[in-house]
Amino acid sequence: MTNYTTAIGEALAALRRKKPIVHNITNYVTAHECANVLLAIGGSPIMASHPGEVQEITTLSQSLVLNIGTIEEGTATSMLLAGKQANTLQIPIVIDPVGAGATLLRRRVATHLPSQLEVAIIRGNASEIMALYEISYTAGGVDATDESLPITQAATTIAKKYNSVVAVTGAVDIITDGTIVVELHNGVDLLPMLTGTGCMTTAIVGAFASVVSPMTAAIAGITTMSVAGEIAYSKLQHGEWIGSFGRYLHDAIGLMTPEMLVEKARIVVVKE
Amino acid sequence: MTNYTTAIGEALAALRRKKPIVHNITNYVTAHECANVLLAIGGSPIMASHPGEVQEITTLSQSLVLNIGTIEEGTATSMLLAGKQANTLQIPIVIDPVGAGATLLRRRVATHLPSQLEVAIIRGNASEIMALYEISYTAGGVDATDESLPITQAATTIAKKYNSVVAVTGAVDIITDGTIVVELHNGVDLLPMLTGTGCMTTAIVGAFASVVSPMTAAIAGITTMSVAGEIAYSKLQHGEWIGSFGRYLHDAIGLMTPEMLVEKARIVVVKE
Amino acid sequence: MTNYTTAIGEALAALRRKKPIVHNITNYVTAHECANVLLAIGGSPIMASHPGEVQEITTLSQSLVLNIGTIEEGTATSMLLAGKQANTLQIPIVIDPVGAGATLLRRRVATHLPSQLEVAIIRGNASEIMALYEISYTAGGVDATDESLPITQAATTIAKKYNSVVAVTGAVDIITDGTIVVELHNGVDLLPMLTGTGCMTTAIVGAFASVVSPMTAAIAGITTMSVAGEIAYSKLQHGEWIGSFGRYLHDAIGLMTPEMLVEKARIVVVKE
Numbered sequence: 001m002t003n004y005t006t007a008i009g010e011a012l013a014a015l016r017r018k019k020p021i022v023h024n025i026t027n028y029v030t031a032h033e034c035a036n037v038l039l040a041i042g043g044s045p046i047m048a049s050h051p052g053e054v055q056e057i058t059t060l061s062q063s064l065v066l067n068i069g070t071i072e073e074g075t076a077t078s079m080l081l082a083g084k085q086a087n088t089l090q091i092p093i094v095i096d097p098v099g100a101g102a103t104l105l106r107r108r109v110a111t112h113l114p115s116q117l118e119v120a121i122i123r124g125n126a127s128e129i130m131a132l133y134e135i136s137y138t139a140g141g142v143d144a145t146d147e148s149l150p151i152t153q154a155a156t157t158i159a160k161k162y163n164s165v166v167a168v169t170g171a172v173d174i175i176t177d178g179t180i181v182v183e184l185h186n187g188v189d190l191l192p193m194l195t196g197t198g199c200m201t202t203a204i205v206g207a208f209a210s211v212v213s214p215m216t217a218a219i220a221g222i223t224t225m226s227v228a229g230e231i232a233y234s235k236l237q238h239g240e241w242i243g244s245f246g247r248y249l250h251d252a253i254g255l256m257t258p259e260m261l262v263e264k265a266r267i268v269v270v271k272e
Numbered sequence: 273m274t275n276y277t278t279a280i281g282e283a284l285a286a287l288r289r290k291k292p293i294v295h296n297i298t299n300y301v302t303a304h305e306c307a308n309v310l311l312a313i314g315g316s317p318i319m320a321s322h323p324g325e326v327q328e329i330t331t332l333s334q335s336l337v338l339n340i341g342t343i344e345e346g347t348a349t350s351m352l353l354a355g356k357q358a359n360t361l362q363i364p365i366v367i368d369p370v371g372a373g374a375t376l377l378r379r380r381v382a383t384h385l386p387s388q389l390e391v392a393i394i395r396g397n398a399s400e401i402m403a404l405y406e407i408s409y410t411a412g413g414v415d416a417t418d419e420s421l422p423i424t425q426a427a428t429t430i431a432k433k434y435n436s437v438v439a440v441t442g443a444v445d446i447i448t449d450g451t452i453v454v455e456l457h458n459g460v461d462l463l464p465m466l467t468g469t470g471c472m473t474t475a476i477v478g479a480f481a482s483v484v485s486p487m488t489a490a491i492a493g494i495t496t497m498s499v500a501g502e503i504a505y506s507k508l509q510h511g512e513w514i515g516s517f518g519r520y521l522h523d524a525i526g527l528m529t530p531e532m533l534v535e536k537a538r539i540v541v542v543k544e
Numbered sequence: 545m546t547n548y549t550t551a552i553g554e555a556l557a558a559l560r561r562k563k564p565i566v567h568n569i570t571n572y573v574t575a576h577e578c579a580n581v582l583l584a585i586g587g588s589p590i591m592a593s594h595p596g597e598v599q600e601i602t603t604l605s606q607s608l609v610l611n612i613g614t615i616e617e618g619t620a621t622s623m624l625l626a627g628k629q630a631n632t633l634q635i636p637i638v639i640d641p642v643g644a645g646a647t648l649l650r651r652r653v654a655t656h657l658p659s660q661l662e663v664a665i666i667r668g669n670a671s672e673i674m675a676l677y678e679i680s681y682t683a684g685g686v687d688a689t690d691e692s693l694p695i696t697q698a699a700t701t702i703a704k705k706y707n708s709v710v711a712v713t714g715a716v717d718i719i720t721d722g723t724i725v726v727e728l729h730n731g732v733d734l735l736p737m738l739t740g741t742g743c744m745t746t747a748i749v750g751a752f753a754s755v756v757s758p759m760t761a762a763i764a765g766i767t768t769m770s771v772a773g774e775i776a777y778s779k780l781q782h783g784e785w786i787g788s789f790g791r792y793l794h795d796a797i798g799l800m801t802p803e804m805l806v807e808k809a810r811i812v813v814v815k816e
Contacts, residue, residue: 035739053647067426103325195307250787300572375597467579515794
């Protein structure tokens with residue numbers, strides 16, 4: 001049994017040594033913030049989406065992050081081209097199925113990618129992961145939702161189907177490879193009030209995926225963001241709120257050490 | 273006669289209860305800031321521009337914001353598709369005609385949208401609203417500008433023509449539905465020195481449009497940004513300037529209460 | 545011989561008086577930050593990339609900045625259209641060949657632009673300028689790199705070839721017009737840890753290019769960013785890092801005076 005608490009500390013040390021290049025095909029809303037947190041955690045971000053160059057960019061990289069937040073003409077093609085190249089070179093792929101349930105286009109892309117590519121990690125919130133489950137296991141109608149289905153069961157099913165680690169972020173985060181189930185209990189309520197914290201978490205998970213296994217990478221990346229959120233929240237003074245929180249969060253990611261991560265992590269292995 | 277000061281306090285309380293989803297088809301320069309202020313004021317932002325999904329996104333939303341700041345291939349089509357859907361579902365539309373006078377493309381889009389759609393509110397600066405007036409009432413030549421025309425008269429004319437509330441932001445803001453004219457006297461000179469404060473104001477107006485009438489929404493949204501600007505400015509210490517102002521502004525929008533808005537609002541009804 | 549230290553102080557005063565409109569055809573990752581620093585230094589930014597309007601936007605402007613950071617379909621066309629118009633109107637062009645060596649697409653665009661346009665200034669890091677050198681003077685293969693070639697020699701060669709000032713930013717910055725070589729010794733290690741400081745530097749250089757010669761503009765723009773970085777770094781308290789640095793940097797650019805720039809500048813003329 002892996003000691004994940006120890007493992008994520010070692011993962012952060014390894015990430016800082018390796019300075020992995022992380023290729024992001026991502027949305028324009030949070031691209032800047034994702035680049036900034038990747039630099040802060042010790043990675044080297046490249047944002048590039050043009051079908052004519054994504055394969056070359058992936059080839060230069062140690063990790064590939066595919067985020068469908070503002071999908072545009074040609075983006076799905078770029079994601080497949082980059083993804084195939086990543087698979088060929090055994091570069092890990094992390095997918096963020098932003099708003100997967102919202103539109104037919106997103107449902108198509110969010111299920112097409114993991115069915116065509118070997119994906120290391122899928123990171124979404126409960127409604128996004130539930131959407132992937134419904135699309136894959138029903139006729140696709142939103143009405144078909146079985147609301148009583150626990151999210152852990154949906155995540156486990158998706159993880160088995162795509163042979164990926166599935167990470168569901170929320171008040172308690174759930175990470176599963178289809179067999180092992182881990183819960184993460186760090187974080188603060190203010191994180192979802194800042195645009196892009198989901199995307200940023202996925203980007204950081206992507207950086208970790210270049211140095212450790214998908215399970216450890218998902219746990220390390222999400223715990224990093226959650227612990228940084230706790231540190232940022234603790235710094236807020238009277239009259240400070242979400243603008244200051246964003247600045248302190250960025251500070252905290254840059255100043256995070258393996259020791260802090262190990263000390264503050266609240267990881268519970270629910271099922272081995 | 274509406275007491276707008278009371279009304280905007282109630283509007284903020286209603287907005288915080290409803291947490292409206294606001295669909296933004298907007299520019300890539302300020303999309304991140306618009307998403308952040310929408311979250312801070314109590315809304316739920318979605319940025320989506322692909323013609324293949326905008327109708328579905330609008331259907332999920334309680335408000336639609338169309339901003340032509342960095343118009344791209346397909347954006348005008350997306351705006352019309354989303355706008356028609358919004359009209360069908362009686363979801364309010366708010367337009368920001370960024371740089372309306374600068375190019376033929378922008379003049380076309382900025383006048384085509386309100387002539388094809390029922391638009392609740394058009395929010396621009398004086399030169400943008402004057403550009404709309406000139407395009408609509410002259411042969412279209414920029415030379416045709418009657419510089420002596422007061423902006424209030426141009427705004428009133430445009431409001432009547434398109435059956436929209438027109439909000440002109442500046443040192444003093446002018447809001448009109450074509451008959452009533454209201455002036456807003458809040459704000460600080462530093463606001464235009466921060467990129468995207470116009471776009472952010474329009475986004476906030478969009479959130480308010482989901483809970484109150486277009487007149488009240490325009491007054492509430494603009495006053496929220498202006499009062500937040502005053503609070504942010506008052507916090508600046510020696511050696512702090514526009515970077516700190518942006519952070520304090522974001523803090524102030526998140527901490528704004530109906531009581532603060534009512535207490536600080538400087539609304540003058542010029543014509544009933 | 546120009547006294548560059550005196551000249552950059554005068555340049556900043558002139559920039560603040562002129563408030564030049566700077567047209568940016570740039571990437572979506574750092575567009576917001578570039579707009580913010582342009583406002584802070586005293587310019588007026590316009591971001592516009594659509595081939596259908598870039599010529600008109602350039603016509604309204606006093607400077608044109610072309611940044612290939614996230615090149616998209618149509619962007620290369622827009623850059624050429626805007627650039628030809630800028631040449632016709634004698635508006636200075638500044639190019640940022642982001643990631644020039646990374647892909648065939650970028651190599652093509654980065655060399656096509658200065659060969660088709662009269663470019664005032666090319667601003668890149670050492671690897672980008674070296675990539676331009678290799679593409680121009682070898683069969684184009686990356687293997688052809690002569691790693692022993694000093695960057696100053698590559699920059700000088702490129703400057704002569706394109707009749708442009710070449711500015712290479714790094715720990716020590718090198719500015720050359722092909723004959724004169726100037727070194728700049730300001731700056732802090734933290735600057736490259738913030739996404740977009742290269743793009744922001746190019747944008748500021750673009751603003752300066754509207755009021756002074758290319759050599760002075762490159763020196764003034766880079767020194768402004770480096771001195772602002774030194775000021776921002778000096779403000780960091782215990783527990784503050786890259787998020788706070790970004791805010792202080794933005795503050796410092798807005799508060800920069802000609803006197804501060806002259807006092808802190810460390811400019812060494814290496815070759816006259």
